[in-house]
Amino acid sequence: MPRGPPLFETIEESSSICKFMRYWNAFTIGSEMRNWRKNMLNWPRKPRFLLAASVRGVRVRMSDLFVNPAGGPMRMALLRPFLRISFGLCCCAELAMHQVCGAQAACKGPADLEKxxxxxxxxxxYSALGAYFAQHNDFSCALTAxxxxxxxxxxxWEAHYNLGLLLLGRGDASHxxxxxxxxxxxxxxxPQTHAGLGMALMQLKQMDGAISEFKAALKIDAKFIPALDGLTKALIEQKRYSAAVAYLKDAPRDEQLQLNLAIAYSKNGYIEQAIQLLSQIVKQDPASAQAHSNLAIALTEQNRYREAAGEFEQALRLDPSDDVAGVSYLKTLVILADFDTALPIAKGYLRRHPEDFEALFLMGFIDRSIGNYHQARLTLNLAVQLKPDDYDARYSLGFVLAKLGKAAEAREQLEKALQLKPDSSEAHFQLAGVLRKLGGEKEAREQLKTVEEHSEQSVERDVAGVKANQANEYLKSGEIQRAVDLYREAIREDPKNVRTQYNLALALDRQGDVVAEREALEKAVALDASFAPVRNQLGFLLLQAGKIEEAEKQFKEAISLDPQYAEAQNNLAVLYGQQGKNAEAELLFRQAVEDDPRYAQAYLNLGLILAGGSRFPEAEHAFDTALRLEPDNTKALTGKAMVLTRTGRADEAIDAFRRVVALDPNSAGARLNLGIALADRFDLDGALAQFSEAVRLEPSSAVTRYNRGRTLLDLRRNDEAKTELNAATHADPTLAEAWYLLGLIERQAGNNEAALSLFEKTLTIHPDNPDALFKLGQExxxxxxxxxxxxxxxxxVEIDPNYGQALYNLAHVLxxxxxxxxxxxxxxxxxxQADNHILDRAQTLGNFALVSAAAHDWPEAISQLKEALEICDKCAALPLLRKDLGLIYCRSGDLKNGLIELLEAQKLAPQDPDIVAALKILHQRNN
Structure with missing residues (x-):
């Protein structure tokens, strides 16, 4: 994303209050006061008691001036100009005269209202009376009312809201x-209450809080103009221009929102879009001086100075008193070398601002350019006194003194200019001429040699640039080593180029050479500590190395350098997520997707954080957005599938998992996920096929072996299950679950000693496993x-006080x-049992069966349920017992008996949702 130079200046505080108030008929009154309903909110009309706001005032900062070394015609390049937003006749500007209102003898409102x-x-x-006083700018009486x-x-709420508006208008943002x-x-x-609070927080410089309130307003009304205006101003203030653009592109048509969009475009480097938008504003409002000034400034960004001059001229015709537009126009004329037009404007500006640095410098520069060296000397000398550390003023004064033959004085000014800008070829060149006049031939030759060296270095930089560009192409095409070699050559010829150092680091990252990559990044930081991508990449390396605090520092530095750096925001959020700081991580992920709405990875990570907090609808939305951006993103598909599983949409989840497998058939993880989803739908054969493929892909993985072994156990293929589970324990001897299942296999085979040993092995790894402890007790x-x-x-029972079967067995043996x-x-x-509505022996056995099933001991669970059914006969628990038996049959792979039991259960409880869902799955499988 381009990061262009700034065009517009920060929005002024006082002006923001009044622009905020522009959008509504500020104060509200209670519903019973029908005669004063005209004072109620009426969006988005302008307030009656406040003067309508308008935007005005271009602020162009001092330019950099450059002269060719030969002292020929001047060439001046503007430093990026700025636009400051201020608002018409702002209520805040008038506060001083209204603060004396309290001295009035009485507050008199309309007679009928007073009555x-x-x-x-x-x-x-009283609210109506307050609105009346506010409309008449009587703030003291309004406050009292x-x-x-x-x-x-x-x-x-109306009274608090109205008082808040009044206080905001008085500049008392805190109250x-x-x-x-x-x-x-x-x-x-x-929405207006949240927007009002947001504006107050903006004035208090609490930007994050302000943004939260504006967003709260927009959740209520997505097209609420005051909230959009405040939110995008706050985002621009935070330098998060892309986020502001995203909110404004589809916003309602409003002049202020269009201006905010132009600001965001320009600050983000999209000058052409800014020009197009400002041109539309000029067409819509050709009498707006400020609109012409804004367009002129944008045109200067593209060096379209002739067009800019015309727009500045129009702005001054409409508002001749605007000195800011005047000085911008003046600078543009100087760039165009139109000194005849510039001279009277400069004189007028200097008369109005006789002690202003810009006025003095520009006048001196123009006099110098037209050969009026004596007058130029006077004004430039005054400019230097006002701003002694300005290179342009020092250089121009030295140039003029040299022309006047005052070589010694010229030398002093030129040497001071070089102290401010040591690499200035023009200053070295002029100083050489002055030194020659002073008889310092050797010193003059040294200055000329420096000029030549600068020229040679410029050529070397050009050559290095060609090589670096070619290296970029090699990197794109995957020729990594050729890219690395060429980057190194470019760096030898241009060792101070931070971007080439950074690109070299990226190429080394592709090679996996972490040590060399970090060295290149550290060199880049030494060259330019303010280059945000280097900080981000360095943070990424540190995070991978487990140096969390150092990584956090680098990511934060990258974001402070570029507040809309979505990748750095995402990386810092990942770090916070790893630390369990989920709220901080979520905030950063949301900022990342605001600042780069096409950043699929950040949407994916946001979805994962939300899913981790069981906020499944929000998580699904995030995954869907990631998939709209990258339809084949397997991680986003997997995340969505898991959310679908958790929200009971198993069929959709299986479809999503199948798509992941189709996109990445060699992923053992994808196979495992699909297998687990199939097993949950009673498709143990399908699950086994996926787990078997996962084992083929990763035969040394304990997880793949365990899942295949567990499924074989469910299918009663115990010998095969034993082989897989043994392989799992060889791959990971600490996998307690595998040792436990091996214990069950031996127990079912009647190998009690082996079972006992395996349960004890399980407990050495996981001492608090209640199922293993219970089984060990049985053995x-x-x-x-x-x-x-x-x-x-x-x-x-210490670990799980509700483990009923353990309580029963313990009571029995004692x-x-x-x-x-x-x-x-x-x-x-x-x-x-009473708490769980278990009233008899049949229900007790049914409950024990569920515990056995949870412990994966299907044969014991089935045996217990069958015994419960024999005891029950036609008891009230019969539907539940048959349902549980049917489900356990299905879970253990016996679909035939499962279907029989579920159909019997359905006769007894036809509306039971578990039975209906299970039968639906079975019918789908049969079909």
């Missing part, structure tokens, strides 16, 4: 913010180690040895 208040004082009446309204009705907050709390669904009891079993089950504790445990179990 109404005298007979029945109400908050709406609004405070009276609040005393009568403290919860009146205004307090009133707007009160209004927003009382009536949060009104110990089977072995005759009752005390060992009791110890394990005690630990289970019945003889410790009947008191056994009774207490049974009481706990009874309370637990």
């Amino acid at each position: 109404a208040i005298a007979s029945h004082p109400t908050a709406p009446a 609004f405070k009276s309204a609040i005393r009568l009705e403290p919860k009146s 205004a913010a307090r009133e707007f907050r009160a209004a927003a709390a009382l009536h949060p669904e009104l 110990l009891l089977h072995k005759g180690d009752q005390s060992g079993a009791i110890a394990r089950w005690r630990r289970v 019945a003889k040895s410790d009947p008191g504790e056994s009774k207490k445990l049974l009481a706990r179990l009874t309370r637990l």
